[in-house]
Amino acid sequence: MSTSTTLMPSGIPGLDDVLQGGLRPGHLYFIEGNPGTGKTTFGLQFLLEGLRRGERCLLISLAESPEEVAVIADSHGWSIEGLEVRDLVSAEEIHSTALFDLSEIALDDRVQAMMAEMEALRPDRLVLDTLAALRVYSDQSSYFRRHVELFRSKAVELRATLLVTDEATGPAELHPRSLAWGISRLEQQVEEYGPGRRWLWLPKLRGQAYVGGCHDMCIKTGGLQVFPRLDADRSAEPPSQHDLISSGSAPLDALLGGGLERGTSVGVIGPPGCGKSTLVSSFAMAAAGRGERVALYAFDESLTTFRKRSISQGLDIDSAPASNLLTLRQIDPGQVSPGELARELADEVDRKQTQIVIIDSLNGYLQAMPNDPSINLQVHDLLSYLSAHGALTLVTLAQPSPLNRQEGLPVDLSYLTDTVIAQRYFEAYGAIRYALSVMKKRYGDHERTIREYKIGRGGVIVGEPLSDFRGVLTGVPEYLGEDRPLL
Structure with a gap:
C-alpha cells in the first residue's frame, strides 16, 4: 500500500479545496x-486529469458502452484519446454466463475479468462504473463484499487509485462502505420550478483533514465544479474604528458617526421605493471616485434599469466600470447557487482586492435558498468571511409595505450585520416623505437622530434632523415646531 503523503489532484475544480x-x-x-x-x-474528470499528467488510466464500464462514454465526453468538449475503456457488459466472454443472470458465477466471472484488465494495463488511476451493475448478481452481502475486497486488493497491489461509482439506494448490507478509504456523496434537489440545486458532501475520509458540510456543485459544459463552503474566521479581530469609509455625503457621514468601518457589514432596510439601491449606489460611486474597487451584485433589476436610474440621478455610473474600479453583475438566483455566488464574492476580495461589496438585495439572494433552515448561518458565514478579509459589505433588504404582501423573511439582520441603516416613509403636509436613521452600529458611535432625505441629482440628499416632529417612526408624525419648509 502506498504510504506517500503526496495527494493526487482530483481534476474537479473546487473539490481539492474540500479535500x-x-x-x-x-x-x-x-x-x-x-x-x-x-x-x-x-x-x-478524475481519469482525464491523470491523462494530462501522463498517467495510465483505465475506465471499466458496467453501465455504458465505449460509444456512450464517448458521447458523454463529447458533450463536455473532452477528448478521451489515450484513455483505456473496457466494456464488461457487452464483452463476449461475459455473455457466456447469461443463463446465470443472478448467480454468483456471473459475479465471479465479471470480477475476474476486471482483475485481468487491471493486471494487463497496471493503471495509476482506475474507475469502475458502476458497482450497482455488479450488485444484481448477488443477494448475499458476505459473498458480494468478498468480491469487492478482491478488486480492491488488486488495486492496492498495483498501487492504483480506485474510484467506484455506486447508487445510494438499495439494501444497506450490500453497500460495502467500510472498505472505502473515502466516500463522496452527490445530491440533487429538484424544486417545483427552476433547475434545482446540486451539492456534494463527504460522509467519510480517512487519514486527512477536510472541509465538512455540504458544498454546492454544478454540472455544466466542462464537467462538475464544486464550490467549497466558506469557512469564516470567527476569531478575526474587530476592525479599527479609525479606518472609516465615507459615503460621499457629509450629513450621511455625520449620521453614521463619521462613516462606515472597513471590514464590517451593513444592512440597509426599508420598504420598496424608498431609495435603498440609490443609497448603496452613492456609496459605490464615492468609493470608486477615491480609487477603490467596488463590486455590485444586482438581483432585483437589470443592469440596464440600474444604469438608467443612476444616470437620471446624476451618478456617472459608466465611468467607473471603464476604469475597472466598479464591477456590475446581474444575478439570476434561479441559475446561481448560494455556494457559487459566495465563492465568486470571496474571489472578489481575495484575488481582485475589492474593497466594497454590495448585494442588492438580500431578498434576491435568499431566493436561491428557499425553505433552507440554515439561511442565517450561510449568510453570516459569507459576511464574516468578507469582513475578515477587510471588505465593507452593504446588503439591502426590502421590508413589507403597502406596495407588497411579502411575509417577513426568516433572517435576523441584527445578527447578520454590524450596522443597520433604516429608511422609511412618513406623511407630512399631505405628501409622502422619507426618513433615515441608524438603528445599530456595533463599532463606534453614531447619531440617534432621525433625518429627512430625498432622492435627487447626486443620489440621496440628507437633510437636518427631524427634531420638530414626534412619531416619525409611526409613519404619521405630529409636527411640534414652527412652520418652515422641509426638503
Missing part, C-alpha cells in the same frame, strides 16, 4: 449518488 489537497493515492474511494447526479462525469 485540502486531493486524494491519497493507492486507495479505494466510493462516489455515491442517485441516477443523474454526475457520478460518471466525476469519474471521467
Whole structure:
C-alpha cells in the first residue's frame, strides 16, 4: 500500500479545496449518488486529469458502452484519446454466463475479468462504473463484499487509485462502505420550478483533514465544479474604528458617526421605493471616485434599469466600470447557487482586492435558498468571511409595505450585520416623505437622530434632523415646531 503523503489532484475544480489537497493515492474511494447526479462525469474528470499528467488510466464500464462514454465526453468538449475503456457488459466472454443472470458465477466471472484488465494495463488511476451493475448478481452481502475486497486488493497491489461509482439506494448490507478509504456523496434537489440545486458532501475520509458540510456543485459544459463552503474566521479581530469609509455625503457621514468601518457589514432596510439601491449606489460611486474597487451584485433589476436610474440621478455610473474600479453583475438566483455566488464574492476580495461589496438585495439572494433552515448561518458565514478579509459589505433588504404582501423573511439582520441603516416613509403636509436613521452600529458611535432625505441629482440628499416632529417612526408624525419648509 502506498504510504506517500503526496495527494493526487482530483481534476474537479473546487473539490481539492474540500479535500485540502486531493486524494491519497493507492486507495479505494466510493462516489455515491442517485441516477443523474454526475457520478460518471466525476469519474471521467478524475481519469482525464491523470491523462494530462501522463498517467495510465483505465475506465471499466458496467453501465455504458465505449460509444456512450464517448458521447458523454463529447458533450463536455473532452477528448478521451489515450484513455483505456473496457466494456464488461457487452464483452463476449461475459455473455457466456447469461443463463446465470443472478448467480454468483456471473459475479465471479465479471470480477475476474476486471482483475485481468487491471493486471494487463497496471493503471495509476482506475474507475469502475458502476458497482450497482455488479450488485444484481448477488443477494448475499458476505459473498458480494468478498468480491469487492478482491478488486480492491488488486488495486492496492498495483498501487492504483480506485474510484467506484455506486447508487445510494438499495439494501444497506450490500453497500460495502467500510472498505472505502473515502466516500463522496452527490445530491440533487429538484424544486417545483427552476433547475434545482446540486451539492456534494463527504460522509467519510480517512487519514486527512477536510472541509465538512455540504458544498454546492454544478454540472455544466466542462464537467462538475464544486464550490467549497466558506469557512469564516470567527476569531478575526474587530476592525479599527479609525479606518472609516465615507459615503460621499457629509450629513450621511455625520449620521453614521463619521462613516462606515472597513471590514464590517451593513444592512440597509426599508420598504420598496424608498431609495435603498440609490443609497448603496452613492456609496459605490464615492468609493470608486477615491480609487477603490467596488463590486455590485444586482438581483432585483437589470443592469440596464440600474444604469438608467443612476444616470437620471446624476451618478456617472459608466465611468467607473471603464476604469475597472466598479464591477456590475446581474444575478439570476434561479441559475446561481448560494455556494457559487459566495465563492465568486470571496474571489472578489481575495484575488481582485475589492474593497466594497454590495448585494442588492438580500431578498434576491435568499431566493436561491428557499425553505433552507440554515439561511442565517450561510449568510453570516459569507459576511464574516468578507469582513475578515477587510471588505465593507452593504446588503439591502426590502421590508413589507403597502406596495407588497411579502411575509417577513426568516433572517435576523441584527445578527447578520454590524450596522443597520433604516429608511422609511412618513406623511407630512399631505405628501409622502422619507426618513433615515441608524438603528445599530456595533463599532463606534453614531447619531440617534432621525433625518429627512430625498432622492435627487447626486443620489440621496440628507437633510437636518427631524427634531420638530414626534412619531416619525409611526409613519404619521405630529409636527411640534414652527412652520418652515422641509426638503
